[in-house]
Amino acid sequence: MTHAPQHHIQVVAHRGASEDAPEHTLAAYKKAIEDGADTLECDVRLTADGHLVCVHDRRVNRTSNGRGAVSALELAELAALDFGSRKSRETWRGRDEEPDWEYRPEDRADTSVLTLERLLELITGAGRRVELAIETKHPTRWAGQVEERLLMLLKRFGLDAPATAELSQARIMSFSARSLHRVRAASPTLPTVYLMQFVSPRLRDGRLPAGVRIAGPSIRIVRNHPAYIERLKRAGHQVHVWTVNEPEDVDLCVELGVDAIITNRPRAVLHRLGR
Numbered sequence: 001m002t003h004a005p006q007h008h009i010q011v012v013a014h015r016g017a018s019e020d021a022p023e024h025t026l027a028a029y030k031k032a033i034e035d036g037a038d039t040l041e042c043d044v045r046l047t048a049d050g051h052l053v054c055v056h057d058r059r060v061n062r063t064s065n066g067r068g069a070v071s072a073l074e075l076a077e078l079a080a081l082d083f084g085s086r087k088s089r090e091t092w093r094g095r096d097e098e099p100d101w102e103y104r105p106e107d108r109a110d111t112s113v114l115t116l117e118r119l120l121e122l123i124t125g126a127g128r129r130v131e132l133a134i135e136t137k138h139p140t141r142w143a144g145q146v147e148e149r150l151l152m153l154l155k156r157f158g159l160d161a162p163a164t165a166e167l168s169q170a171r172i173m174s175f176s177a178r179s180l181h182r183v184r185a186a187s188p189t190l191p192t193v194y195l196m197q198f199v200s201p202r203l204r205d206g207r208l209p210a211g212v213r214i215a216g217p218s219i220r221i222v223r224n225h226p227a228y229i230e231r232l233k234r235a236g237h238q239v240h241v242w243t244v245n246e247p248e249d250v251d252l253c254v255e256l257g258v259d260a261i262i263t264n265r266p267r268a269v270l271h272r273l274g275r
């Protein structure tokens with residue numbers, strides 16, 4: 001059964017099509033594009049030698065066959081690791097089924113560490129419009145430098161200063177209002193998304209940090225506080241919800257008129273939306 005919404009809802013592939021391929025790998029992003037996702041979501045971290053790579057955790061232990069913090073490793077050291085051979089425990093926690101992917105050494109080009117630069121090449125060469133939602137991960141060791149490098153890289157691809165937020169092919173997301181502030185100060189038209197795990201009492205009335213136009217609540221917030229979502233919409237904000245994998249949650253998002261659904265299962269969500 002499909003639940004076609006009245007308005008267009010963006011389908012965002014969370015860490016790529018991360019149920020069908022190892023998260024944050026080229027394999028997962030190629031699959032998401034093939035599945036028809038509108039947007040790709042990725043987390044970025046800075047390596048010890050200043051490269052932005054797409055890795056969720058502070059350390060590489062869960063998603064690769066290596067160990068250590070991304071910020072303490074150089075790109076060449078990360079490139080020697082395999083990000084396709086291990087199961088992503090975070091993605092699969094609490095599920096009965098386990099992923100059935102199995103990548104062989106010859107698939108290595110698609111399962112080694114992914115640089116943001118390579119991901120930008122992928123979306124700009126996709127042959128159709130594919131957007132990118134880039135999350136800065138609580139920058140600590142490299143505070144400030146993450147945003148600086150990120151904007152430099154976006155500039156190389158002509159994506160740092162869209163004429164208007166609506167025309168932008170890239171947007172920056174963060175749980176850190178400070179990180180978003182740094183982005184906006186350097187690049188005022190680049191859209192920013194304030195991610196929320198809970199509703200801060202300061203923002204309960206539907207306000208967002210200064211200059212931010214998009215709210216990124218968790219699906220738990222949406223389920224428990226639908227009135228808050230309506231308040232955000234009334235305040236004129238877009239609402240992008242993460243991580244929405246269950247059909248009934250997709251339906252709830254449609255009902256509440258959210259603008260983007262961030263999911264590990266882009267194909268299934270598109271199907272649910274009648275696309």
Ligand code: G3P
Nearest residue numbers: 041043056135195242262
């Ligand atoms: O898209 C936002 C979502 O990715 C935030 O949570 O932990 O999966 O990065 P996390």
Ligand code: CA
Nearest residue numbers: 041042043135
């Ligand atoms: Ca993320």
